Amino acid sequence: MDESLNKLIECGHGFVTASEAANAGIPAMALTRAVRSGDLARVERGVYCTPDTWEDENLLANWRFGRGVLSHETALSLLDLSDDTPERITMTFPRGYNTSQAIASGICAKTVVADLLPLGITSVTTPYGNEVRCYNAERTLCDMLRGTSSPNVQALVPAINAYMRSTKRNIPLLLDTADRLGVRNKIAPYVEVLA
Numbered sequence: 001m002d003e004s005l006n007k008l009i010e011c012g013h014g015f016v017t018a019s020e021a022a023n024a025g026i027p028a029m030a031l032t033r034a035v036r037s038g039d040l041a042r043v044e045r046g047v048y049c050t051p052d053t054w055e056d057e058n059l060l061a062n063w064r065f066g067r068g069v070l071s072h073e074t075a076l077s078l079l080d081l082s083d084d085t086p087e088r089i090t091m092t093f094p095r096g097y098n099t100s101q102a103i104a105s106g107i108c109a110k111t112v113v114a115d116l117l118p119l120g121i122t123s124v125t126t127p128y129g130n131e132v133r134c135y136n137a138e139r140t141l142c143d144m145l146r147g148t149s150s151p152n153v154q155a156l157v158p159a160i161n162a163y164m165r166s167t168k169r170n171i172p173l174l175l176d177t178a179d180r181l182g183v184r185n186k187i188a189p190y191v192e193v194l195a
Contacts, residue, residue, distance in 0.1 A: 014052070043055065047060065059132055068102065082158060091110070137163050175187070
């Protein structure tokens, strides 16, 4: 396998995309040869991994649905605010985005006005060591309360407890995010009880 392709795969923890290879000046034929020789496996269109690489669903969702952000229960898990691994990946997309492919792939798709989509985006490391786009803890906790009259308290209460115990908690940011998302009246009682 090509030396530069090898380095790219190492940097990607066993994964590489066709666009990453093209940006590094690696011809598409090098990927084709690597698949034919068994050095790479095609995960899906434009995404490849080494045969011994564990499939990272969060990374694949990030690559496949680049306009979306990992959110809700998925974000809680990635941020270590939950011990539960969600059955389905949840992503938030800009309102008006066609989520049919994401839904067909088993993703729980949420939507938000485009102006609010970037609020709280951060980068986290998956259990497989890959960096993915995800909402921060403050945005995630607020999202768990948005658009619902009965939030998932089985996920929310332990997550808020974990957040309040964390040295990384930022109550002013949490309340500011809650204001911007219109859920301050919903998050305030939790903060007052646990602060």
